[in-house]
Amino acid sequence: MKLNLNGKDIEVPAEAAEKRLVEFLREDLDLTGAKNACDIGACGACTILVDEEPLKICVKRVKDVAGHRVLTIEGMAAEDGTLHPLQQAFVEAGAIQCGFCTPGMVLTAHAFLLKHPDPTRDEIRRAISRNLCRCTGYQQIIDAIERAAPFYRETNIHEHTAATPR
Amino acid sequence: MKPMVPKSWRNDAVAKVTGRTKYTDDLKFANLLHAAPVYSDFVHARINSIETAGAEKYPGVVRVITARDVPGANRVGQIRKDYRIFADDKIRYNGDVVALVVAESRDIAIRASRLVRVEAIPLPALLDPEEALQDKVLIHEDLYTNLVVTHKVRRGDVDEGFRKADLVIEEDFRTQFVEHAYMETEAAVCVPRSDGVTEVYGSMQHPFSTRRFVAACLGTPLGRVEVVGTPLGGGFGGKDDTAAIVCARTALAARLLNRPVKTMYRRDWSIRESYKRHPYHIHYKMGLTRDGLITAVQCRMLADAGAYCSVTPWVTWRSTVQCCGPYLVDNVHCDVLGVYTNNVVTGAMRGFGSPQVNFAIEQLVEIAAAKLGLSGIEFRRRNMVRQGCLTITGQRLDGHKVAMGEVLDAVLKETDYERNLGRCAFGKSDSDEWYGIGLAMSYRGVSLGAEGADLCAAAIDVQPDGSILLDVGVHENGQGLESAMSILCAGELGVDLRHIHYRRASTSSIPDSGTTVASRGTIMGGGAVLLAARDLKDKISAAVAEKLRCEPAQVRFAHGRVEGRDSSDSLSFDEAIREMWQARLVPRGFGVFRSPKVTWNDESGQGDAYFTWVYGCQAVELTVNRKTGKVRLLRAVAAHDVGRAVNPEMVKGQFYGGMAMSTGYALHEEVGMKDGKIATTNLNTYRIPRSTDLPEMTAIIVENPDPASPSGAKSIGEPTNEILAPAIANAIYNATGRRHFSLPIRTTSP
Ligand code: FES
């Protein structure tokens, strides 16, 4: 079984097919950016992107993403560690408190901005409504997404995540 | 000097936004075992036996641990040692843990946990606090009563006060159980070290109180337990007793099996077992004169403490001190009671005994004003605390700016309140969306007050190359405390922030500095950091004064330099440090901040309860749909006097987060209880606010640096989370003409 993970093709052993995806990433691959906070698809802390669509992986199996392009938070920044402009916006807007929701939030916002690079605040609010955050009241998260939007308008985004195959 | 700080700065932001931050469950150790708690079906029962053989035989299970295996104390607590690490004699609530299954994998531990059998004789469950007060059934027999605590305020003569009144009003209010719903559930990893120390990593707010719990359970000295501060996925007051007990059980397993053990809580365990915000039943009677002055307040509050004491005496004490809100009343008779029940345990939660009281009193003043034909604002102005006044506990408010009027004015102006009040529907408009605006305000005692002794330590160690290690006894809960401490340190030493590295906190490297609760982090930690920095500067000054051709007292620290009287005599900070090391002097600063004295008399309920106070006001605009009753929040505005905003963007984050949580308190959140069992055990049924439930929010930071705080900063974490619920209730009244006396507010057919 193959999948493209953060820009690299990887081979997944067949016996991992039935594993829960969140455990596979966190335990087997040590990609612990995706969090498991509810286990039932209710909070968004485990969100990753599959073919640029947000997916809550606590309720998915490894085989569900076989053959697809998977982006986790670990694949957002450039290889040299330079933050993606969206991540930079989160830092600058004060959108991070405890940080537990942050990976899922950033990825959900990334998928949204790829499709809607010129959103209103209300549209942003709706776009992240399935990702829960208990710390921030979402205000500065929305600020961050708004702040990052021009980048998505101006740039061919596919050149900018470390994860995209080039 | 104010350091050069980027607009928003956090020492941990980059690690968090890249997913690299390692929270407890992200930590891995070789040979790691996994543990799962076992609950019983009972709510109140006497235990006959706990049958573990079935689980022990399950392949992959290493051991099943019960109360019998605890070498030290099985009963722990910060105030009263009644909290069981494992249920021993009785089940007192449905979240009591009877055993811990330890296995080679988490899945195995969970599966085997179903094989543990508890035999017990059911006892009548006390679920109603009033009934529990009658002591017909006892929850802790050894205490001879279910009463946990009573506090009172006795001031003046209420009978006389009511005689003088032209109008007397009486109302009843009720509030609900609330779950903290931190996004990260409880977790612990404990590692038995070969030197006999048990290392604890955990999702907990209070390394020192966790260490006390763990050491007590293991029966070892404090020095044999090292609790390492671990990035925390939210706390809000909720990661104290329960989180510490999760650490204690895990540590016990690690010690017994001599292998690292991890316990990672499932959400349903977390909601079932962890303590909640206290539900209150509050009765108020208020006497008023025709010209709008309060002559007397009589009140009784009954708080449901659940099965164990936790910090109920402290929570209810704050309710007592602040029982009249920010208003001046000469005659007060207040009784606050906490009582054991067989409901889920209640304890600390952001706001700590204030949100309940404010929900009541901030509606009561509006009810009073309306009956007197006054505006709520005018009524508040006539009665609110002011500079130099005496509070209801006889404390003179001076020595700091009493900013009640200032924050009120800021909110009125920002919301155009008076004009918008004229637009309110009061249930009498033909439009489908009834508009309402409402506000609420509070004052709040800072830090622990007379609840406990308060000190905090900080150490600054400058390395030979001039880089700085900062270690402070307060804990990062996600609020940005490490960043605030680093900014204060850099500012005082006149060095760039990049010089400073905040040390990963450990209970083995810094004196016990109590807990990061009561919004005390910035004021206590900041005080300690500044004292440590001054201590360090004294040492550096003494060492380099001669070289700088001045007296030590004349040495100045700014812009990364250490200067004499004349700035031509100067060294870079790094050079000054090198000089010290060459002279075999260690550049180490140490500081202990002790909060100023507070006093309290239990009999009269009088005293200087807190060493300083903060002032806040919040308003909300909303609409209520005439047909469906659906509430839509349009905008929320808050003004708080924070003393000094050390890191303004983070301070704003506290505003927004607190207001969001209050919105949940007002409109959505309630731990559903059925026959003593929690029905809402995950985030699909326990509904915290989503982005679409919240309005745009405006944060107005008011700064009146406080002389009682070395940094000038006071606190902000909790004040933001204690008044939006009554503001919403008032706005809903102004929209619909209907009062809501219990939480959460249900408007579905106004
Ligand atoms: S952990 Fe997957 S949605 Fe909550």
Ligand code: FES
């Ligand atoms: S920052 Fe803590 S949950 Fe979002």
